Amino acid sequence: MFTPQVYDSWQDVQWEKYDEFLRIMGRDFFSSILEKRVLDIGSGSGYLERFLVSKEFDVKNVVSLDIRKDFMKKVDKETLVIGDAKFLPFKNGRFDAVVSVDTMHLVKDTDFARVLKPGGLALLSVFFSHGVYEERRNLLRSLLTDFQIIFEFEIHGKEKEYVILARKTN
Numbered sequence: 001m002f003t004p005q006v007y008d009s010w011q012d013v014q015w016e017k018y019d020e021f022l023r024i025m026g027r028d029f030f031s032s033i034l035e036k037r038v039l040d041i042g043s044g045s046g047y048l049e050r051f052l053v054s055k056e057f058d059v060k061n062v063v064s065l066d067i068r069k070d071f072m073k074k075v076d077k078e079t080l081v082i083g084d085a086k087f088l089p090f091k092n093g094r095f096d097a098v099v100s101v102d103t104m105h106l107v108k109d110t111d112f113a114r115v116l117k118p119g120g121l122a123l124l125s126v127f128f129s130h131g132v133y134e135e136r137r138n139l140l141r142s143l144l145t146d147f148q149i150i151f152e153f154e155i156h157g158k159e160k161e162y163v164i165l166a167r168k169t170n
């Protein structure tokens, strides 16, 4: 059964992915987006935020949103929001960047684009196995019709990950 306890054992798998994000996209990229307003959709228990803190990034501008309260643990900040990614409780254009790791295959919705300001960045990723690679990649791309794709890459670690960075065009 998928419980918060089971999910906790998954931390090293997720941290390996974030290490690759950092290696490939660079520290300067993360520093620059974290200076502005960032929404983490499907933040789970806050693995990404804790990883960033462990790498000495400041996450005070990150709002972490998840639909399940029981997954959410305090990180080094107060900004945790319980909400549905399909009906985000934020005004249009509220965020400069949206990050979502391993969640959009569950959400399958573009409300994240509404809360991004024009020119804002979306960093989306999904895990995949061989059988669902095309399906997962096409799903993420289909959510980004109002975006210009900047960069895509794959991670082949303990779990395979498809990652896409795109900029909202209007």
Ligand SMILES: C[S@@+](CC[C@H](N)C(=O)[O-])C[C@H]1O[C@@H](n2cnc3c(N)ncnc32)[C@H](O)[C@@H]1O
Pocket: 014, 041, 042, 043, 044, 045, 047, 048, 065, 066, 067, 068, 071, 083, 084, 085, 086, 100, 101, 102, 103, 106, 107
């Ligand atoms: C596989 S976990 C990924 C967690 C985290 N992003 C990470 O990197 O480990 C997927 C998360 O998406 C959340 N989720 C699923 N559907 C959602 C929705 N409609 N709105 C918000 N969060 C959702 C789940 O509760 C879960 O915490």
